[in-house]
Amino acid sequence: MPEPRATPTPAGEHAAPVGAALSGVDPTDPGAVWRALGAAGIIEALYPDGVQPDPRRLSALLTELDAGCPLGVTLSVCVQVATVLPLLAGATGPAERARRGMLRGETVVALAVTDAAGSGSDLLDATTRVKLGDDGAVLDGGKDWITNATSCDAALVLARHREARHFTSFCWVLAPADAPGVTVGSAGRAFAGSGVGHLRFAGVALPPDAVLGRPGRALAGFARQVGVERVAGALWARAMCHRMLAGLRDWLRRRPAGAGTLWDRPAVRERYARCLVATHQLDALCAPLLDAPAAVPSAVTGMLLKVSAAETVDRVAAEAVRLRGADAFRDGGEAQLRTEAAMFGIAGGATGAMLAGIADHADELAGAVT
Amino acid sequence: MNTEFTELLRPFLKFAGPEEITEDARLRDLGLDSMREIELLFAIEETFGVAVPDDKLVDSTFATAGGLWGVVEELRTPVGGGSR
Structure with a gap:
C-alpha cells in the first residue's frame, strides 16, 4: 500500500467526487472499487462525448486511485476506462449490454x-x-x-x-x-x-x-485506442512520480543526518532535484493533452508519452529506493513499486518498440522548432 | 496518381528518399510496415474524406502505390467520373 498522502493531490474539481465515491471502500478490492466508481456515476461521467475519456477527469480518477490503491487495482480500472469502454462504444447486442454494465460498475x-x-x-x-x-x-x-x-x-x-x-x-x-x-x-x-x-x-x-x-478494422481501431491508453499511462505515471517525490521529500526532511537531516545535504538535494526535472518534463508533455476535448493523441505523441512515462517512473522510483535505503523495502514501499512499475515500459508497447516507431517520425520531430 | 497523394505517402516510406514514387512502387520495399500502414489508412481517410470499405481492407490494397491510389480514386470519384 502507498504510504499516507504527504500533500494534497493537484487533481482539481474532478478529484473530490472520486474521493467521495471511494470513501469507506476497501482500496485493495478491485471489484469494490469498480462498483463504487460505477455507482457514483464516476465512470459514465468520464465520457462527455460518449466515446473517449475527458483527459482532466481521467487524470483526476487515476491520481486519486494512485494515491489510495495498490498499483494492481489502479491498473484494473485504467485498462477498462482507457481502452475497453471506448472500444465497446457504438456496439450492439451483448457488447452494448456489457458496456452499460461497465458504466454502472457492475460488469468487468x-x-x-x-x-x-x-x-x-x-x-x-x-x-x-x-x-x-x-x-x-x-x-x-x-x-x-x-x-x-x-x-x-x-x-x-x-x-x-x-x-x-x-x-x-x-x-x-x-x-x-x-x-x-x-x-x-x-x-x-x-x-x-x-x-x-x-x-x-x-x-x-x-x-x-x-x-x-x-x-478488418480491429487492429486499426486498437492502434488508435492504444494512444488513449498511453495518455492514461502517462497521466497515471506523473501522479505516481509526484506522490513518490512528495513522500520522499518529507522523509528526507525527517531523517536525521549529522546535525541536521538528509534534506540538508547538497548531494541529496541535487539527486532529488533531477527527479523533479524529469517529472516536470513529463508534466509538460502531458499538459497540452489535458486541455484537449478528448484524450486521443497522434500516434507519435502516444509513443513519446509512453517512453517518457516509463523512463520517468523508473528514474524517480530508482532514486527513491537509493535515497531511502532499507526503508524502501517496507511493505508497499518504493522497492516493490519500482518492480511493478516496470510495466510502464512493457505493457501496451515495450519501450524498444516505441523508440523504433518514434524514429520513423524523425523528419517531423527533428525538423520542427516553433 | 495526384501529387497530394504521393506527398501524403512519402513520409510513410522511410526508404523512398527524394525519388519519384511510381505507380508500380512496392510500398513494403520502400519501408512501409504494417503498423505504419494503419497510420497511412487513417491519413488517407482523413485527407481524402473517404472510408475504405471492408472488401478493400485486405493486404493487396496496400501492395503498390498505384493500387492504393486506385482504391482511393474509386472511392472519391462519382460513378462515371474520373481524374488521374
Missing part, C-alpha cells in the same frame, strides 16, 4: 490482446483465431498476461479471422468468461488486485453478435 471486461503464441509488441504474429460463419463464430487460442482475466465477466478478444500477416486480418470478439471452452489461469502474485492471468479458448462457440465492428 478484460482486454485480451497479447497473444500466448507471440510477442506483445508484434500483434501480427498472433495465432488466436476466430472462424466466422453465418450461425456464429468459433474462437480458439490463448492470451497471456491479461489484466482482469481472473475477475472478468467477459473478455474482448483480438482474434485473427484471415491468415495474411496484415493488420486487416483481425477482428474483435466478446467472449463471456463462463462460456464453455474458456479457461483462466493465474499469472502469479504480481500486480495484486489487477486480476492478471492467462486466458485459453478451446472451440468457444459464440453467437454472430459476439463479433464487434467491422472485421
Whole structure:
C-alpha cells in the first residue's frame, strides 16, 4: 500500500467526487472499487462525448486511485476506462449490454490482446483465431498476461479471422468468461488486485453478435485506442512520480543526518532535484493533452508519452529506493513499486518498440522548432 | 496518381528518399510496415474524406502505390467520373 498522502493531490474539481465515491471502500478490492466508481456515476461521467475519456477527469480518477490503491487495482480500472469502454462504444447486442454494465460498475471486461503464441509488441504474429460463419463464430487460442482475466465477466478478444500477416486480418470478439471452452489461469502474485492471468479458448462457440465492428478494422481501431491508453499511462505515471517525490521529500526532511537531516545535504538535494526535472518534463508533455476535448493523441505523441512515462517512473522510483535505503523495502514501499512499475515500459508497447516507431517520425520531430 | 497523394505517402516510406514514387512502387520495399500502414489508412481517410470499405481492407490494397491510389480514386470519384 502507498504510504499516507504527504500533500494534497493537484487533481482539481474532478478529484473530490472520486474521493467521495471511494470513501469507506476497501482500496485493495478491485471489484469494490469498480462498483463504487460505477455507482457514483464516476465512470459514465468520464465520457462527455460518449466515446473517449475527458483527459482532466481521467487524470483526476487515476491520481486519486494512485494515491489510495495498490498499483494492481489502479491498473484494473485504467485498462477498462482507457481502452475497453471506448472500444465497446457504438456496439450492439451483448457488447452494448456489457458496456452499460461497465458504466454502472457492475460488469468487468478484460482486454485480451497479447497473444500466448507471440510477442506483445508484434500483434501480427498472433495465432488466436476466430472462424466466422453465418450461425456464429468459433474462437480458439490463448492470451497471456491479461489484466482482469481472473475477475472478468467477459473478455474482448483480438482474434485473427484471415491468415495474411496484415493488420486487416483481425477482428474483435466478446467472449463471456463462463462460456464453455474458456479457461483462466493465474499469472502469479504480481500486480495484486489487477486480476492478471492467462486466458485459453478451446472451440468457444459464440453467437454472430459476439463479433464487434467491422472485421478488418480491429487492429486499426486498437492502434488508435492504444494512444488513449498511453495518455492514461502517462497521466497515471506523473501522479505516481509526484506522490513518490512528495513522500520522499518529507522523509528526507525527517531523517536525521549529522546535525541536521538528509534534506540538508547538497548531494541529496541535487539527486532529488533531477527527479523533479524529469517529472516536470513529463508534466509538460502531458499538459497540452489535458486541455484537449478528448484524450486521443497522434500516434507519435502516444509513443513519446509512453517512453517518457516509463523512463520517468523508473528514474524517480530508482532514486527513491537509493535515497531511502532499507526503508524502501517496507511493505508497499518504493522497492516493490519500482518492480511493478516496470510495466510502464512493457505493457501496451515495450519501450524498444516505441523508440523504433518514434524514429520513423524523425523528419517531423527533428525538423520542427516553433 | 495526384501529387497530394504521393506527398501524403512519402513520409510513410522511410526508404523512398527524394525519388519519384511510381505507380508500380512496392510500398513494403520502400519501408512501409504494417503498423505504419494503419497510420497511412487513417491519413488517407482523413485527407481524402473517404472510408475504405471492408472488401478493400485486405493486404493487396496496400501492395503498390498505384493500387492504393486506385482504391482511393474509386472511392472519391462519382460513378462515371474520373481524374488521374
